[in-house]
Amino acid sequence: MHPRPRETKLAIKKNGILNEVFRSGSCQRFDLARRLNINATMMGNYVEELISAGLLVEGDPAAASRGRAPLHLNPQRGCFLGIDFEALRARGILCDFAGEVLERKEVSFRNNISRENVLNRILKLAKELADRADRPLLSIGIAAPGQVDCESGRVLHYRLLSDFDQVPLRDRFEQAFETALFVEDNIRALAYAELLRGSGKGSRNFLCLAVRSGIGLGIVIDGKLYSGSNSMAGEVGYLVFNTTQGPQLATDLVSAKGFVDSTLKLINTQKMTTGRKQLLDKEEVTLADIISVAEAGDDVLLEQLKQLGKHLGMLTANLANLFAPEKIVLAGEVPNCSLVVRQQMERTFRQYTLPQILTTVYLEDGSLGGFAGALGAAWMGFTRIFPVDEETLIQQAKEKQQAKHLTTKV
Amino acid sequence: MHPRPRETKLAIKKNGILNEVFRSGSCQRFDLARRLNINATMMGNYVEELISAGLLVEGDPAAASRGRAPLHLNPQRGCFLGIDFEALRARGILCDFAGEVLERKEVSFRNNISRENVLNRILKLAKELADRADRPLLSIGIAAPGQVDCESGRVLHYRLLSDFDQVPLRDRFEQAFETALFVEDNIRALAYAELLRGSGKGSRNFLCLAVRSGIGLGIVIDGKLYSGSNSMAGEVGYLVFNTTQGPQLATDLVSAKGFVDSTLKLINTQKMTTGRKQLLDKEEVTLADIISVAEAGDDVLLEQLKQLGKHLGMLTANLANLFAPEKIVLAGEVPNCSLVVRQQMERTFRQYTLPQILTTVYLEDGSLGGFAGALGAAWMGFTRIFPVDEETLIQQAKEKQQAKHLTTKV
DNA sequence: CTTACTCGTTATGATATTATAATAAGATAC
DNA sequence: GTATCTTATTATAATATCATAACGAGTAAG
The missing domain is CATH 1.10.10.10 (Winged helix-like DNA-binding domain superfamily/Winged helix DNA-binding domain)
Structure with missing residues (x-):
């Protein structure tokens, strides 16, 4: 009983x-x-x-x-698969039982890829890596972007892919795989990787701020990932700030996409120069494009970059004041997109963080690179299969018993 | 060994x-x-x-x-003392071994009270309550305002009392008492009380936002108070927002003092009316004064109140999006200072909190009233004396052994 | 109003964990 | 180079914890 x-x-x-x-x-x-x-x-x-x-x-x-x-x-005992995807690409990692990388693969998505194609591409990626496994595949972890419902294994909403609402990721994978499957927020997966073997190793309390196309926050407290109710904690993109332009979301201020969009809007209200014209002529303007025009001497754009740094600095300072973490680990390309941005970010961070908190907290770059999310998703498989908390274990035991019950009945 | x-x-x-x-x-x-x-x-x-x-x-x-x-x-086994103070008053609670209140007392401070007088008044309050104890006094907890260094038992800085920097609270109390002493952030003490027997009872993850003269945040994660490094977590007053008036601190936007000050400044730039004049004539304007003038039909002040509600709503929404807590417990007089403020706050909170998070999180008033901080400080004594974490226990054991060593040597 | 059941508690034997001492081998002091 | 110290491991006896059954007192069903 x-x-x-x-x-x-x-x-x-x-x-x-x-x-x-x-x-x-x-x-x-x-x-x-x-x-x-x-x-x-x-x-x-x-x-x-x-x-x-x-x-x-x-x-x-x-x-x-x-x-x-x-x-x-025992590395031969089995292997774990982790898939991480966002608007522009998907990455996969196959690691052995000890967590060492066996295979890795990255695929890029073209612009405006359809929901169906995204699902097919990541499924194909997962299958390809799974096929290369020469030992039992123990779990597949999917690090998904946007608002993720881990319980049901679905993406509730992701702004940067079209029609990406209520996407039943786990269900789709379950049709293709027999293995244990789970879906996790991609920033939390990334934070988990940094916690285990990256910049967060040895820290009990730290934050992991990822700023790329969108932004996200992984929260590690007491050496454990914090998920909140509904596993929705860390939705830093939806922080609202009452600015000169009225209320604005953090994602519109500091994410690559938000920044590019608002900068293009700004240019249209200013007088045209050659560099700016070149930007507007492009089909798809990237952050790097803006930086290169700015660094060529465009004062308005340079000021924009400084604003970006300032906003990033304020955001990190606010997080530091709230959490008083040991460090804030930075991931994604934006914090390091240009020296101007990074320096302004550091300066503003130091300006607005409480001196007492500043004595311990600092900004540090993540050390695991672009595959961190996929690594985290793969590594998470280990604790999912060998959990250390009572509840999960009791859950596991019950499921096993039920399975037994069913087989004996049949 | x-x-x-x-x-x-x-x-x-x-x-x-x-x-x-x-x-x-x-x-x-x-x-x-x-x-x-x-x-x-x-x-x-x-x-x-x-x-x-x-x-x-x-x-x-x-x-x-x-x-x-x-x-x-066994209620007779001993009792615990809790002292909570801020700019305007101090409150003390004496409770029995089971946490039931035996005595309570409140004293008010006059304006511009000196640092020395504050210390003397709270010491006197503590002594008075301690004298009324008819069983062993096991610990004294001091819930202190401002930036608190729990380790050294000092207040590093408190804006609302003059000259309140580097105040060695614990040292001062140690001169007067033999009992075990500790200093804690007053909002965390309040949150602890709400966690044990107030609105947070039964919740594993919730926030406690106190908005009165200043503002503060207590963070409960996994059924435990979260303190961060240096025990400095929750400095919500120092969150910075880039507003129309440039960068502003949350405390200047939503705390009673910040709001009164900025409102008075605003009035000076507007045309004078009888109500506003009355305000400016007062020696000390309170939030209640402004509300009564506003409710008498002053549109400018009414708009100010709405702004206050909006800022409170944005703040709580941001906290909800970050932490995805089960609830946000509200304490302090400001959130309930007027219907206008509270309604606008709720509206804005609902507007900016992610729908998925809004399905679980809600705003709730604290249920322990003004003595919550003192209660929390008293109750904390229990877990301090009977800790359940290894480190504290090992620490305790070592101290005991050292004491033994000393006595045998002497 | 009886019967079967549930629940909180305790007694007992089986099992798991710890304290302590013993062992073996590298490290350090002289 | 020898004596001493430290460290990782194990054997053994003492102790703590658990599974199980038993008991008694309420509760629900008939």
């Missing part, structure tokens, strides 16, 4: 061990015992069981200065 | 039981076993030990429909 506390507690401990090894890559029994506050004798027993279950392996004995050989996850 | 894991784990469990009883007021052994995921047999043993230690008592047997009499904390 009730789930067995003893089994659950044991599973929590074993999963905790596996997760710790996943995080640290390699460690000895004693390290694990100390870090997880488990008796060394017990740790020896647990590890032995995990080794005979084929989950852990002992590595090179020479790597240990003392005692037995350090432990690793 | 090392702290004993067995002792620590046992202490965590026992403290967890005490905290659970503190939260729920009264419960049976079996409830505790289920809620804390501890075996019922063990729970029986633990409870027996806690009863013989004089911490728990059995209540009225008739209150239980089945089984043994429900458990309570």
